[in-house]
Amino acid sequence: MAAPSGRSGSSSSSFGSSSRSVPPSYANYASPVDSTFTPTSAVSALTSESSAPQTPLGPLDLGPPGYHATIKLYERTPNETTVYLGPWEVIGIEPRRVVWSCSYQGETLEHFLPSDNPTNLFPYTLHAQHRRFGDPRDMELYLTFREPHRIRYTTVEGVVHDEFIEVKYEFTTVEGSIQFQSDIRRRDLIDWFDVDVVWSDSHRRTDSYGNVRGLGTIQRMKLWRDRYSTFHYLTFYANHRRRWKEYLVHDFDPELRHRDDRHRRLQLTARGARRGSAPESSHNQGRDRRFSASSIFSRPRHTSSSNSTHSGGGSSSSSSPTNPGGPDLRYLGIQFTRNDRAQPGSDGENIHVNIDGTYLPSCSMKKIILSVNAGSSSVKVSVYSAEHGTDPQQLAEAQLSGLTAPPAKLDYSRRGETISKDHQLESKKKIANQAEAFEILLKTLIDDKGLAEIKHKDDVGIVCHRIVHGGDYSKPQLISDGTYRHLEALNDLAPLHNANSLSIVQLCLGELLPRAKNVACFDSQFHATIPDHIRTYPISLDIAKSNKLRKYGFHGISYAFITRSVVGFLEKPEEEVNIIALHLGSGASACAIRGGKSWDTSMGLTPLAGLPGATRSGSVDPSLVFHYASGDVGKLSPNSTKELHISRAEEIMNQEAGWKALTGTTNFGAIAKGADEGDRKMKLAFDLVVDRICGFVGSYYVTLNGKVDALVFAGGIGEKGDTLRSAVVKNIACLGFAVDEGRNKKDEKHKGDVVRDITGKDARHHVLVCKTDEQFEMARGCARDKELW
Numbered sequence: 001m002a003a004p005s006g007r008s009g010s011s012s013s014s015f016g017s018s019s020r021s022v023p024p025s026y027a028n029y030a031s032p033v034d035s036t037f038t039p040t041s042a043v044s045a046l047t048s049e050s051s052a053p054q055t056p057l058g059p060l061d062l063g064p065p066g067y068h069a070t071i072k073l074y075e076r077t078p079n080e081t082t083v084y085l086g087p088w089e090v091i092g093i094e095p096r097r098v099v100w101s102c103s104y105q106g107e108t109l110e111h112f113l114p115s116d117n118p119t120n121l122f123p124y125t126l127h128a129q130h131r132r133f134g135d136p137r138d139m140e141l142y143l144t145f146r147e148p149h150r151i152r153y154t155t156v157e158g159v160v161h162d163e164f165i166e167v168k169y170e171f172t173t174v175e176g177s178i179q180f181q182s183d184i185r186r187r188d189l190i191d192w193f194d195v196d197v198v199w200s201d202s203h204r205r206t207d208s209y210g211n212v213r214g215l216g217t218i219q220r221m222k223l224w225r226d227r228y229s230t231f232h233y234l235t236f237y238a239n240h241r242r243r244w245k246e247y248l249v250h251d252f253d254p255e256l257r258h259r260d261d262r263h264r265r266l267q268l269t270a271r272g273a274r275r276g277s278a279p280e281s282s283h284n285q286g287r288d289r290r291f292s293a294s295s296i297f298s299r300p301r302h303t304s305s306s307n308s309t310h311s312g313g314g315s316s317s318s319s320s321p322t323n324p325g326g327p328d329l330r331y332l333g334i335q336f337t338r339n340d341r342a343q344p345g346s347d348g349e350n351i352h353v354n355i356d357g358t359y360l361p362s363c364s365m366k367k368i369i370l371s372v373n374a375g376s377s378s379v380k381v382s383v384y385s386a387e388h389g390t391d392p393q394q395l396a397e398a399q400l401s402g403l404t405a406p407p408a409k410l411d412y413s414r415r416g417e418t419i420s421k422d423h424q425l426e427s428k429k430k431i432a433n434q435a436e437a438f439e440i441l442l443k444t445l446i447d448d449k450g451l452a453e454i455k456h457k458d459d460v461g462i463v464c465h466r467i468v469h470g471g472d473y474s475k476p477q478l479i480s481d482g483t484y485r486h487l488e489a490l491n492d493l494a495p496l497h498n499a500n501s502l503s504i505v506q507l508c509l510g511e512l513l514p515r516a517k518n519v520a521c522f523d524s525q526f527h528a529t530i531p532d533h534i535r536t537y538p539i540s541l542d543i544a545k546s547n548k549l550r551k552y553g554f555h556g557i558s559y560a561f562i563t564r565s566v567v568g569f570l571e572k573p574e575e576e577v578n579i580i581a582l583h584l585g586s587g588a589s590a591c592a593i594r595g596g597k598s599w600d601t602s603m604g605l606t607p608l609a610g611l612p613g614a615t616r617s618g619s620v621d622p623s624l625v626f627h628y629a630s631g632d633v634g635k636l637s638p639n640s641t642k643e644l645h646i647s648r649a650e651e652i653m654n655q656e657a658g659w660k661a662l663t664g665t666t667n668f669g670a671i672a673k674g675a676d677e678g679d680r681k682m683k684l685a686f687d688l689v690v691d692r693i694c695g696f697v698g699s700y701y702v703t704l705n706g707k708v709d710a711l712v713f714a715g716g717i718g719e720k721g722d723t724l725r726s727a728v729v730k731n732i733a734c735l736g737f738a739v740d741e742g743r744n745k746k747d748e749k750h751k752g753d754v755v756r757d758i759t760g761k762d763a764r765h766h767v768l769v770c771k772t773d774e775q776f777e778m779a780r781g782c783a784r785d786k787e788l789w
């Protein structure tokens with residue numbers, strides 16, 4: 001689940017080597033909402049017995065808005081005070097210090113850093129075992145240092161505190177703490193691992209009596225990336241030696257030795273380890289080592305002055321580029337802690353599952369993302385390996401299609417290689433629903449011996465789910481009980497989708513993938529930019545508001561992917577790109593994209609509006625439904641609707657209409673073929689669909705004032721249906737569109753491209769085919785968002 005945000009100090013404060021039972025005191029904090037609040041009331045107690053009335057806060061008080069952390073001054077004295085800290089700035093010159101703006105005007109808190117060398121600084125957090133019942137990630141909220149630091153606190157009354165104290169920050173979010181640690185060290189904190197024991201050739205894992213000893217026990221190891229050189233460093237507190245250790249990861253062999261999954265142990269062997277144990281050297285001794293050109297050049301070069309600032313702390317400096325001798329040991333043994341509550345990736349769990357032949361830093365940063373797209377006629381699942389902040393790399397893709405036209409077919413590819421295509425499952429039994437399809441796909445992935453990255457369901461770190469209707473959600477959400485319930489309430493607004501997707505979510509949260517983070521990504525999100533006059537229905541505004549009746553629009557994950565891909569193809573700034581995009585699958589929609597943003601789309605309150613779909617009517621005269629069951633043509637009376645319950649009407653329009661109602665098949669490929677061969681019903685359906693599409697293209701062409709960069713075809717039909725593309729473009733030739741029939745039919749040269757250009761000669765606008773990828777779009781969003789990672 002997400003790191004809690006906006007939390008105030010609470011009784012779960014985790015400083016100290018074990019869970020403290022004493023809740024932090026709020027006695028000196030006056031709530032800003034209290035009528036006696038003055039801007040300095042929070043600190044007045046520091047200098048005197050406050051004259052302002054003191055209001056002890058209940059546990060639900062959230063502190064002043066926008067604070068990032070708190071610090072306690074005069075701890076465990078009658079003057080103990082919590083100071084609420086706002087944004088910080090690290091001032092780089094002597095003395096190097098962090099300047100915090102406090103949440104109250106005119107107050108600052110300066111944290112003097114003990115060294116001008118950022119890498120000499122080691123922010124310390126406890127191993128998750130010290131707080132047994134919380135999320136291990138939350139340990140990063142509580143930050144301290146192993147030695148006293150000087151804290152100067154200045155209010156409008158002057159300096160009220162200037163002492164060396166044991167600094168203890170409590171951050172409001174894990175992300176804030178990560179950022180702070182990275183800023184003060186000038187190295188980005190990119191991961192951490194709770195370890196049971198770290199040992200080396202000179203500090204063995206156990207002593208001669210068999211007691212666990214090593215260099216450090218029950219410590220949190222941290223992985224850093226230097227901001228200038230991008231070198232990776234491992235740090236941990238060697239508690240038995242009472243000193244910090246820092247190792248340049250490059251100094252170890254990429255090959256992991258003595259991997260023992262059962263005990264979660266592995267060994268990092270120093271590159272070119274010298275015979276015999278290297279003596280543990282002090283920081284200065286390390287510096288005094290003789291320069292060796294060959295060892296300097298055998299590792300990546302620093303690109304900035306950071307090599308001169310590297311310290312490594314304690315004896316660790318021997319691993320730095322200024323210390324060409326390599327690390328002060330021949331090997332480092334690590335035994336990761338098993339933590340059943342840990343999110344994969346937040347501790348040794350991840351390293352345990354991913355170390356196979358992979359280099360430590362990269363494997364520890366990577367997560368496996370499963371991206372699930374439950375469409376109305378298919379379920380598609382893609383597997384990615386991703387590093388935070390970068391584009392996910394696809395490892396495999398499995399899809400079951402034709403759920404509405406059994407037997408369903410399985411397509412499976414791994415690392416771009418087709419493993420099975422149109423494979424009919426052995427069981428002839430109809431797949432009952434999307435959840436059942438998902439279970440089959442997940443089993444396919446886990447059982448595939450060639451997909452080493454997922455040997456076990458616990459290897460999956462994040463599952464992102466396409467949720468068609470997201471109501472007012474404007475960004476993807478980590479799925480909590482609250483989100484789940486909120487989405488459940490929208491089920492009827494996407495009757496072919498939301499309930500199916502949520503049943504997959506439920507399976508994942510339950511028995512299938514209980515250790516993964518579940519993220520909901522919304523089709524409606526992309527359309528949040530549709531202006532009011534377009535998204536409003538001409539009905540009572542009060543009812544519209546209270547019942548949230550408006551155009552939401554769907555296929556937005558696909559449109560986001562299409563927009564970025566076409567912007568890249570056109571090589572124009574996104575804000576100048578106008579597109580008419582068509583996502584044509586079992587559900588079909590059109591979208592006018594203006595300046596890279598959704599301006600209008602054909603689906604509405606539900607995915608029923610607009611274009612017809614496989615089993616959906618698309619837009620029809622709304623009165624049609626009241627006459628549907630009536631034998632009494634033209635008469636609209638209670639009699640004509642008495643057989644028709646409202647939910648039945650929805651069923652008819654969503655499931656008993658569309659091109660299946662006209663032809664008997666949901667397969668538009670078969671319809672296009674039949675139409676070409678002169679089948680009357682097929683031709684009627686084909687022409688009808690072409691007509692409705694052209695209607696939207698014409699309308700959007702006007703909406704975009706004729707300034708259209710490209711007409712884009714996407715979705716199963718848009719990508720595969722060459723005859724449909726050809727027919728649509730012929731019908732809108734008057735607007736300056738044309739296709740090159742050769743390229744439209746088969747463009748071998750550009751077959752694998754995400755965007756394929758099929759524009760004909762003398763056309764005024766591009767005609768493109770975009771191989772849309774909703775799964776990628778969702779996984780990309782998760783990899784980029786700190787809160788979802």
Ligand SMILES: Nc1ncnc2c1ncn2[C@@H]1O[C@H](COP(=O)(O)OP(=O)(O)O)[C@@H](O)[C@H]1O
Pocket residue numbers: 375376377378584585586587614666667668669670672715716717720721722
């Ligand atoms: N060769 C083809 N030509 C036209 N349409 C096709 C062809 N092959 C498949 N299709 C259509 O593509 C649809 C699937 O599109 P897709 O976007 O994957 O569906 P979903 O709406 O389930 O996400 C099928 O229902 C079928 O009608």
Ligand SMILES: CC(=O)OP(=O)(O)O
Pocket residue numbers: 374375376377468523554555585586587588607
């Ligand atoms: C919104 C929608 O209709 O989606 P799909 O085409 O995947 O069924």
Ligand SMILES: [Mg+2]
Pocket residue numbers: 375376585586
């Ligand atoms: Mg789809």
